Amino acid sequence: MPDCDAMIENMPMLLTESLDPVQRELTHQHIETCPKCAREWAAYKETWQTLDTLPELEVPARVKQRFLAEIDPDLRTNVVPFRSGRAARWLAQAAAVVIVAGGAFYAGNRLAPRFRPTPTGVELIGAQTLPPATPYYSIAETRVLPAASINPQIEGRPDIQNVQFTDASASSDQIGVSFDITSHVTVTGRPTDKSMVSLLRYVLENEDRESPSRSRAIDWVRATYSRLDKPDPQIAEALANVLRNDQHQGVRINAADTLQSMQSAMTDSTRDALVEALKNDPNPAVRLKAVEALAKLARSGAVLDPEMVDTLQKKASQGDENVYVRVKAAEALRSIQPR
Amino acid sequence: MIRTSIATVVLLSATQLFGATFPVLTASNRVVRELQIDPSGSVWIDNAFGSVDVIGGDGKLVSVTIDRTITAPDAASMKEAADNVVLSFEGDTKVRLIHTILPETHAGHWNAVVNYVVRIPRGVNVKIASKVAEHIRVSHVKGSVTVNGFAGTVIMDGVVGASAISLVNGRIIYDYLQRPVANARVQAVNADIDIYPPPNSNFDWIATTINGDILTTFPVRAPRFSGTLFRGQIGSGGPTINTETLMGRVLVQAKGTKSSSARSMRVYNSRHQPGPGDVLLQPPEKIQVPFVVGDFVSAASVADITIGEVRGNAHVEVGAGEVELEAVLGQCMVTLMGGPLRLGDIMGALFAHTGAGDILVRVARMGGQVTTDGGLLLVKAALGPMTLRSGGGDIVVQQTSAAIDAQTSSGDVTLTGDPSKKTLKVTARTLQGNIILNVSPRFKADIDATILTSNPDANEMHIDFNGISVSREKVGKKTRIHATGKINGGGERVELYAVDGDINISAKTITPIKVMSPKR
Numbered sequence: 001m002p003d004c005d006a007m008i009e010n011m012p013m014l015l016t017e018s019l020d021p022v023q024r025e026l027t028h029q030h031i032e033t034c035p036k037c038a039r040e041w042a043a044y045k046e047t048w049q050t051l052d053t054l055p056e057l058e059v060p061a062r063v064k065q066r067f068l069a070e071i072d073p074d075l076r077t078n079v080v081p082f083r084s085g086r087a088a089r090w091l092a093q094a095a096a097v098v099i100v101a102g103g104a105f106y107a108g109n110r111l112a113p114r115f116r117p118t119p120t121g122v123e124l125i126g127a128q129t130l131p132p133a134t135p136y137y138s139i140a141e142t143r144v145l146p147a148a149s150i151n152p153q154i155e156g157r158p159d160i161q162n163v164q165f166t167d168a169s170a171s172s173d174q175i176g177v178s179f180d181i182t183s184h185v186t187v188t189g190r191p192t193d194k195s196m197v198s199l200l201r202y203v204l205e206n207e208d209r210e211s212p213s214r215s216r217a218i219d220w221v222r223a224t225y226s227r228l229d230k231p232d233p234q235i236a237e238a239l240a241n242v243l244r245n246d247q248h249q250g251v252r253i254n255a256a257d258t259l260q261s262m263q264s265a266m267t268d269s270t271r272d273a274l275v276e277a278l279k280n281d282p283n284p285a286v287r288l289k290a291v292e293a294l295a296k297l298a299r300s301g302a303v304l305d306p307e308m309v310d311t312l313q314k315k316a317s318q319g320d321e322n323v324y325v326r327v328k329a330a331e332a333l334r335s336i337q338p339r
Numbered sequence: 340m341i342r343t344s345i346a347t348v349v350l351l352s353a354t355q356l357f358g359a360t361f362p363v364l365t366a367s368n369r370v371v372r373e374l375q376i377d378p379s380g381s382v383w384i385d386n387a388f389g390s391v392d393v394i395g396g397d398g399k400l401v402s403v404t405i406d407r408t409i410t411a412p413d414a415a416s417m418k419e420a421a422d423n424v425v426l427s428f429e430g431d432t433k434v435r436l437i438h439t440i441l442p443e444t445h446a447g448h449w450n451a452v453v454n455y456v457v458r459i460p461r462g463v464n465v466k467i468a469s470k471v472a473e474h475i476r477v478s479h480v481k482g483s484v485t486v487n488g489f490a491g492t493v494i495m496d497g498v499v500g501a502s503a504i505s506l507v508n509g510r511i512i513y514d515y516l517q518r519p520v521a522n523a524r525v526q527a528v529n530a531d532i533d534i535y536p537p538p539n540s541n542f543d544w545i546a547t548t549i550n551g552d553i554l555t556t557f558p559v560r561a562p563r564f565s566g567t568l569f570r571g572q573i574g575s576g577g578p579t580i581n582t583e584t585l586m587g588r589v590l591v592q593a594k595g596t597k598s599s600s601a602r603s604m605r606v607y608n609s610r611h612q613p614g615p616g617d618v619l620l621q622p623p624e625k626i627q628v629p630f631v632v633g634d635f636v637s638a639a640s641v642a643d644i645t646i647g648e649v650r651g652n653a654h655v656e657v658g659a660g661e662v663e664l665e666a667v668l669g670q671c672m673v674t675l676m677g678g679p680l681r682l683g684d685i686m687g688a689l690f691a692h693t694g695a696g697d698i699l700v701r702v703a704r705m706g707g708q709v710t711t712d713g714g715l716l717l718v719k720a721a722l723g724p725m726t727l728r729s730g731g732g733d734i735v736v737q738q739t740s741a742a743i744d745a746q747t748s749s750g751d752v753t754l755t756g757d758p759s760k761k762t763l764k765v766t767a768r769t770l771q772g773n774i775i776l777n778v779s780p781r782f783k784a785d786i787d788a789t790i791l792t793s794n795p796d797a798n799e800m801h802i803d804f805n806g807i808s809v810s811r812e813k814v815g816k817k818t819r820i821h822a823t824g825k826i827n828g829g830g831e832r833v834e835l836y837a838v839d840g841d842i843n844i845s846a847k848t849i850t851p852i853k854v855m856s857p858k859r
Contacts, residue, residue: 215733215751248772249731250750253697253715283731283749284695285713288677309489313507316528316585322695323549323619324659324677327641330586333507334529338387338470338489 003030007037011044021144021176028143144176191224192232201238218242218254226261236265240273243290249283256289263293263300271297271304275311278329284322291315291325295332304336312336364417367408370426374401377432379482381464382457385438389453390473390491395461395480401435402458403428411449420449464500483521495523506530510587515540515594519578527584534580538593541574545581546604549658550623550641551588554601562604567619569604586641618676619658634669652687671707679714684855688723697732702854706741715750720854733772738852739763742831747772751840756782758849762830773840776833780846783830790820791838798839802826803846 010027013019019027031041166176189196203217218239225231239262242255256277259270277290294312298304304312315321315329376382382401384391405426411417427438439453459465464482467475472491477484483500486493490508497516504511507528515536525532531551536542538557546553546569559571573591582589592598605620624639626646634651637644642660646653652669655662662673663681670687673680679696682689682703689707691698697715706723709716712730721739729747736743740757742764749771756763758779765784767774778784786807792798795818800809807824822842835842 248749248751249713250715250733250747250772253713253732253750283713284677285697285711285715285732288695288714313528316507317526322659322677324675324695326585327549327659327677330528334586336489 004034004037007031007034008040011041014041015044015048017142024142025144191228194232197232197234201234204235204238205241214246214248214251215254218251218258222254222258222261225265226258229264231262231265233265233267233270236262236270237267240270243273243277243286249286252277252281252283252286253289256286256293260289260293260296263297263302266297266302268305271308275308278315278325279311284325287315287325288322288328291328291332295328295335298332298335301337303339304332309333309336309338364411364414365408366411366417366421367406370403370405370407372403372428374403374428374435375399375432376401376435376460376463378460378462379464380432381434381466381482382459383430383434383436383466383468384455384457385436385468386453386455386472387439387441387468387470388451388472389439389455389469391455391457391467391469391475393455393457393459393465393467393477393480395463395478395482396458397461398458399460401460401463403437404456405437406454407451408453409449409451416449420451424451424453426453519580522578522580524581525583526581527587529586530584531587532582532584532589534582534589534591535594536573536580536591538595539574540593541577542572543576543579544571544573544591545569545579545583546589546591547583548585548587548589549619550586551584552622553589553604554598555591555604556593556596556598556601557591559604564605564617564620571604618656618674621658704854716745716747720852722854734767738849739765743767751775753777755849758851763833764831765833765835767834768836769840770838771840772837773843774835774837775843775845776835777845777847777849779849781827782846783827784825784833785829785831786822786824786826786833786835786844788822788833788835788842788844789837790840790842791817791836792820793817793839795820798837798841800842802842802844804844 007027007030010019010023014024014027031037160179160181162180164178166178168175187196187199200221204221221235221239225235236259239255239259243252243259246252246255256274259266259274271294274290274293278287278294281287281290291312294304294308312329312332316326316333318326376399378399382393384393407424407426409417409420409424411420423442425440427436427440429436429438437455437457441451459480461479461481463480464484465477465480466485467477467487469475469486469488469491472488474492474494475486475488476494476496477486477498478496480497481499484495484498484502486504486506488506488509491506492509493504493506493511495502495504495513497514499517499520501521502523504524505526507530509530511525511527511530511532513523513525513532513534515534518537518540519542525534544555544559547567549567553569557573559573562569562571580591582591590598590601592601605622618638619640621638621640623641624637624644625642626637626644629647631646631649631651634654635646635649636654638656639660640658642657642662644655644657644660645663646665648666648668649664650668653664653667653671653673655664655673657675657678659676660678662675662678664671664673665683667682667684668686670689671682671685672690673682673692675693675696677695678693680691680693680698682691682698682700684702684704685700685707686704688705689700689703689709691700691707692710693714694712695714696711697717698709698711700709700718702720702722703718703725704722706721706725708726709718710728711732713732714729715732716727716729716734718725718727718736719738721736721741721743724742725736725739725744727734727736727743727745729750731749732747733750733753734745734747735753736745736755738755738757740760743754744766745752745754746768747770750769751772751774752767752769753775754765754767755777756765756779761781762783765776767776786802788800788802790798790800791814793816795811798820800820800822802822804826806826807822809820809822812819812821835844
């Protein structure tokens with residue numbers, strides 16, 4: 001297609017949400033109709049997600065100093081630390097909420113339907129049945145809607161937040177109103193559906209840290225996925241990220257406990273999270289759950305890498321470690337066949 | 340100066356082993372080398388899989404005989420193994436390193452075992468690293484000896500010099516042919532340690548174990564424990580023999596005596612001053628019984644206790660383990676230094692503590708105190724007043740009919756009041772997390788709820804009752820949200836305090852949990 005190159009060029013800016021609204025909409029529309037660009041876009045998103053999972057490294061002071069010394073002194077005053085963390089996460093979350101909620105609102109008003117139930121069985125309750133030809137509902141977009149396509153009867157008092165206005169310009173008499181809109185959406189599907197797994201992973205990793213439902217969400221994941229013979233590794237990886245990053249000790253205990261019941265879904269990264277928790281978590285219950293999970297893994301005959309064995313050995317011998325953690329580490333070591 | 344002989348012995352057979360349906364090829368070859376060494380030099384042996392015998396003698400050379408045996412399902416795997424299992428001889432006359440090099444991973448299903456017999460001048464120092472060995476034996480060596488192994492049996496036979504032995508699984512046997520004259524440090528995780536010195540020996544003995552016992556046939560002077568660490572003097576004292584194992588037994592047996600005459604050092608003596616952690620000096624226990632008539636008293640270092648019903652009081656003290664008491668008709672006092680605790684229907688007063696782990700209580704009829712230094716606390720039904728503490732972890736009370744005092748340093752506190760109770764005294768604190776109090780719409784209380792937060796937009800107070808006034812004020816860099824007032828005309832005091840979390844007092848119709856009448 002003639003537009004493809006231009007659209008592909010737009011993709012990095014689309015990812016960072018720095019494309020202007022018109023171009024953004026055009027690019028989205030193109031992606032939805034062009035299989036080649038859809039593949040390209042999926043690859044971009046996957047790469048972006050992978051980048052997001054990489055650890056943030058502190059720039060060594062020496063390197064930072066040399067870098068600042070090299071740049072223009074005028075610019076130096078403009079150099080400020082780039083802060084990721086909460087604000088960025090909230091933006092991402094807000095974006096996700098917008099597409100989910102906005103989509104439901106949009107569909108509910110029969111406006112330019114842009115999503116449909118996935119063929120894997122996930123469906124949106126509360127959204128109207130959509131024409132089968134419409135593309136998948138994507139969960140990381142913002143969109144621009146012409147006012148004419150909006151039903152003038154706004155029903156259900158949708159929760160509108162973060163409202164911004166764009167004035168008319170000399171060249172155009174168009175004005176704009178931007179907002180985040182939230183409504184309650186239920187996604188149903190089988191626990192093994194890819195879309196459901198991705199959604200749950202997103203929820204586990206991104207849900208508001210202060211949300212009371214966080215521990216409950218992990219309990220629910222355990223109840224649902226520990227029953228499966230082979231739960232999706234994505235769920236285990238999401239729990240591993242919770243175990244690594246959550247400040248809430250009760251949540252970390254829950255995450256480690258749930259991982260214990262999902263042995264068959266464990267990846268190297270998941271195991272590393274358990275080892276890290278066993279080594280460094282200040283809460284003895286988290287270390288206890290981690291060592292229990294590793295002991296169970298060892299009993300199942302899984303091959304533990306040398307770092308895991310070394311960590312277990314150190315824990316078993318560590319005089320100031322909780323005695324139960326030491327005993328469980330010894331139990332794990334007893335089951336290991338070195339290779 | 341160096342003589343090398345290599346003899347490839349056999350390419351054995353294609354075998355059908357006891358019903359095995361695949362052929363097994365076995366090939367062995369032997370490598371013999373002689374290497375010069377200084378009289379006070381060192382020999383380092385690194386052999387991951389296979390036995391090692393090091394024998395001290397009067398010669399001046401290091402004489403190495405290595406047998407390599409490869410088992411493979413087919414010729415291709417056999418070739419891969421033969422190419423990849425390599426022997427390496429490095430170093431000089433000061434340090435000789437003899438090394439079996441194995442690939443980190445390999446595709447074929449082959450297996451290689453390499454056995455070493457190394458003869459050395461008696462005064463040479465020895466260092467051995469191993470993963471799995473049928474045995475590692477060092478005999479008649481006067482130099483220092485270091486052994487680091489994962490699994491197998493380590494035998495020190497007539498080793499005179501200082502030694503350091505570390506083993507994870509297996510057994511360590513230290514046989515002295517003469518009185519110990521150098522320090523020995525013997526460490527294990529899942530291994531028994533047996534030391535056999537002559538009866539006229541003089542040394543200082545240090546020993547520790549959690550799951551095993553500390554036994555000796557020697558008379559011990561000044562025996563004393565510091566925590567789990569035992570110290571004593573054999574004869575007039577001398578070099579230190581340090582024997583540490585986590586899950587195994589330590590035996591120091593004078594040659595010529597019987598092991599059956601060995602005495603346990605862990606048994607309390609009248610001079611012992613009880614201290615924290617003394618339960619670790621008790622023998623391990625595994626108890627699984629459907630019921631106990633009368634009181635149940637148990638103290639064990641490592642325990643796994645499951646009892647259906649205790650028809651009296653229960654008093655359990657455990658170092659590390661898992662305890663499950665399905666019903667206790669009397670008082671229940673359980674203390675674990677670490678491990679999970681599951682308690683069913685507790686009729687009498689309850690006191691339960693663990694140093695690390697979750698505690699689940701199904702019914703606490705008289706209430707009591709339940710604490711963990713880290714872990715989740717879940718009480719399904721509290722019929723009497725309860726104090727709940729967690730060093731970090733959620734606290735959940737699914738139904739309380741009496742006063743509750745719950746505190747956690749990090750975790751959510753979720754409490755649900757018995758809908759038949761018009762008012763209840765509640766104190767809940769979390770230093771990081773949310774508090775959720777579920778009560779019936781008719782619940783009466785004097786509310787005093789505080790949120791201290793660094794993010795006042797994220798943390799909120801939700802109270803489903805009228806009559807509450809809420810104030811906000813800056814306290815340093817934080818914001819205090821304070822709600823006070825009487826609900827339904829007032830009642831018992833409900834004091835809630837959350838740092839960086841929400842407080843939610845929810846009025847809803849609660850389905851009561853039915854607690855069966857106690858069976859007496």
